[in-house]
Amino acid sequence: MTGVIVCADVGSTYTKAAAVDADTGALAGTASHPTTLGTDVMDGLRAAVANALPKGATVVDTLVCSSAGGGLRLAVIGNEPLVTARAAYRAGLSAGARVVDVRAGTLGPADLAALAAVRPDVILLAGGTDGGDETVLRAHAAALASASERDGLTTPVVLAGNANAAADVTAILEAAGVPVTAVGNVLPRIGTLDPVPARTALRDVFLRHVIAGKHLSASADFTRMVKAATPDAVLTGVELLAERTGDLLVVDVGGATTDVYSVLTPDAELQGPRAEVAGTAWRARTVEGDLGVRHTAVGIAEAAGEEDLPTDPDLPEAARRRGADPALRAGTDRERAFDRELSALAARIAVRRHARGERIGGPTEPLRGGKDLAAVAAVVGSGGILRRDPGAAEWLREAVGGDTSGGVRPPKDARFTVDTDYRLAPAGLLAAAGRRDLASRLLAGI
Template identity: 55%
Template sequence: MSVAVCVDVGSTYTKAAKIDLSGAGLIERTEVPTTSGTDVLDGLNAAVAAVGGHGAPLYVCSSAGGGLRLAVVGYESLVTAEAGHRVGLSAGAQVVHVAAGPLTGAAVTALRAARPDVVLLVGGTDGGDGEVLLHNARRLAAQRLRVPVVLAGNADVRPEAAAALTARGVPVTVTGNVLPRIGVLDPLPARAAIRDVFLRHVIGGKRLSKGSRFASLVRAATPDAVLAGVELLADRAGAGVLVVDVGGATTDVYSALVPDAEAETGPRRDVAGTLWRSRTVEGDLGVAVGADGTRAAAATEKLPPPGDDRDLAATAATIALRRHARGHSSGPGLPRTGGRDLRDVRIVIGSGGVLRHGGGDHVLGAVLADTAGGWALPDRARTIVDREYLLAAAGLLAVDHPAAAAGLAGTLLG
């Protein structure tokens, strides 16, 4: 029997799953406290040993140390900056800062204050205006920003922009434009580049481990792996999939929708493009560290004050899904963008400790009963709890073992 061990190193727990690659099934799983206070390899090694995974290939993702912090610098707030924001989230990043238009010294200071691990620099469609992209590249170079930059803007000026950055010692990765044409969002090249920069430059700098082995083992940020698993599941099911993952500090929402040709080319087309596989993260919603944020958000949303952990999880999930579906505003007075039409979703999956330990029906029931949330509810959705955290494991295996990964994701469907 061919096996692999998939490990998710989280900020609180390290979860390991031993997978039968030939049978595409879970053999054994465990979770242990993440040992970030000493060396995360201690917890990782303990988890691998607990599932009998010694000698098996390891597939590791991580959100320890705060995961991947991304800043987006774009041209217009409602077009390329918004497109970059959507792509950054889909790459598994926590978008900590968004800037639009020509950068000033004060704007660069604000960017620095956000402490990003990576800057996604975008701007202009291919063949369109390139001056703002060039200006921003030169400004970042002049300010001697030492944060790695992923350059994903106008193809006509990318070489000149990259040269300006490298001349001042700024690490830069050049990739395809996130918005090559108005209304056409191309996330995959930038998503791959962000993942590569995370692995080469970021994970080793988190000081999570004393040596280089941990950095060499990590293949993705955890949210990136989960989104890959969600995509596999949606493809296998041939239907829209919605996932809400309620954690102690944050609540993530993933949606993989069936593409709608009219939404891409018709009068409802979004100028920043439509991302059919998407993720949002709510850094103020959780059941432990984020509990106070959940209570405050409940008051803002006019929801009842949550009581126990199940109520906290239900409230966090409800608000996170409202935000995911309604979209967000880039500033006061600006319209909401990036909303999701979830009416045709057929599978709703819940994840997280509270749901796994008996709260799944309560949380997902509350989400699908949220008729006052300002979003159209899925009307024929099946609910599932990912009790074994299989989506991250499936996403980790997707490249090397696509059949096993698809089969593993499919086990959630029963």
């Protein structure tokens, strides 16, 4: 047996491991094990890896992504809700972060107290286009520095605002003891979104500060092996898969959230004068924290009611049981049917929200950043329930492709499939580690 590269995802509920042939990119084995947050996550990781390895295999490298312990909790600060704050919000999602707070405008003591209360792991500080107004960005830096000195708020900051003010803003924060990483502007010009520098910096901060700070393992090996937040690794895999499929939509239905990823061809009509001021994210991720099939299953039933979607009369009770016992296993046909219905509803509603755009700055703000999904060539489903259900591709087609009443344009002639072997995250880890050829071969199995 040739050497294998172990690619593992340590989630809040399960740890999944894949053994990839280091020469051919073939999938040599997979396994999962409950994540051992109660002891040391390395216990569950070792168990999953041991079960995934083929007999006689030699491990030549181990790459890990993680969302255990809540993943990367990000707060966003920008000049205005509809421009730089929105651009930074989109950049944060592309980095695999869970955006827990968005602030814009004047930051007073109450704002800073609210910011501290949500316990962000990192703050993404944006503001102004390059060469534009520097006043608000400087004021935000001074407010964070004051909070550091007064309240001990020393959350690491990724600075991705007006390049002309970057040196001074960095100096203000560093003088107050705030760790800061300065990168290129997320919105260098009106209508131009550039999330890549911020995404790269957030990944580095996640590895340096967050993984070590969550104390998930007593072993230094875990910190060394973790290369990315799980959603960041998945998006990298999605981007690589889109090079083969064309426009792509991925729906990942999980126990706590449903994430939607899209890679779309830029629309020439939305450039120039018609461009959105905060830029358009043609490679995007949205996270629906109320649409998980276990921890937040009640949210699915409630959202279905808000969307006027028909459901089984007993679905709310089934959702309540799952929220009360996230470890519930569907042991009967009836329970499996509830899992299927909850998953299909989560997929449909999450894709609707992804296509409609996001509302930043409060419930009265307009939706921005909507997407036309009609030309999507492939839709890939992911998540434990989908992987275990042989008919998942068909009910996913009905839930997403057959959704004609949601006020959005769903995929019209797409191929629907399921990532049954959980290849996307391992492929993203491989690609980020400079092994794009192996990652591409691995994705050929989807």
